[in-house]
Amino acid sequence: MHELGVVFHVIKMVEEVARENDLTQVESVTLELGEVSGVIDSYLENCWNWAVKKQEKLLREADLIIETIPAVTYCEDCQNLYGTIEHGKICPRCKSPHTYLQQGNEFRIKEISAC
């Protein structure tokens, strides 16, 4: 829902990395995005494509690559691991609500390709 806002956070972070490494042009930025991070990849791409056009040379041509991390929930009562998207908060095996998200809310920059 707030893809444009987070795109500016990504741009700021890439600019920092570029300064630290004396980079002048970014070819691509690879993000790791969890399935339940609340960020929709197609919206994110649209916002990215719009935002980088407004940037300096460093980012103007940069592509966004998104790697999806599946959401997995762990059940504390029966030690079951199951898909969060399909089953939500309640364990499908033992019906326990004592579960927590093991992975799937990630939203991080994995790497950038630049010179």
Added chain:
Amino acid sequence: MKEFKVIEVKRSILEDNDADAAKLREELKAQGTFLLNLMSSPGAGKTTMLKRVISMLGDELKIGIMEADIDSDVDAQAIAEAGARSIQLHTGGMCHLDAAMTRQGILEFGAEDLDLVVLENVGNLVCPAEFDTGACRNAMILSVPEGDDKPLKYPLMFSVCDVVLINKIDVLPYFDFDMEKCKEYIQMRNPKAKIIPISARTGEGFMEWTQWLREEAAAWTK
């Protein structure tokens, strides 16, 4: 031909915001200001609730209100009439506030002499929950007409709050709102959340609510 190289970053996007937020909390601690981040849907009763808090605590605490809704001159006027200072933040149409925007607001506001500042976040139960604003505590208002199932539909919002106010309890007889179920749903998401049923219209529950504010603000500024 340009030679591109791959640089491993492995950093969370919100890491910068989290660091900004932690820094803002330190600054607030140093200047003795308690900042409360208040979230809710539009129409849950933030302004009415605040007006009553100002009238009850205004003599003992210097209170300021930062409004982040997109256009809320009406609210600002109501707050001024109730006797507190207020400032309108410019979110540029964004769906949430982050720590940098909050700091800018605090600076513009000149909050050094204030004991309690309430940040009225953008009216929305999704995005504001994702970003740490740098506030000392998080609160939200759920109002009876919205329904008792909201903790199930917006779990993150309920899991980041220190206190959940259930407002408009004066209209409970007219709605199929199950208070016990609602409390159970909130506790499922967040066992530590303090739940206080209130009516901003009649004042019910405000002794407990203002006492919570008084104690939290005192503990923060000690």
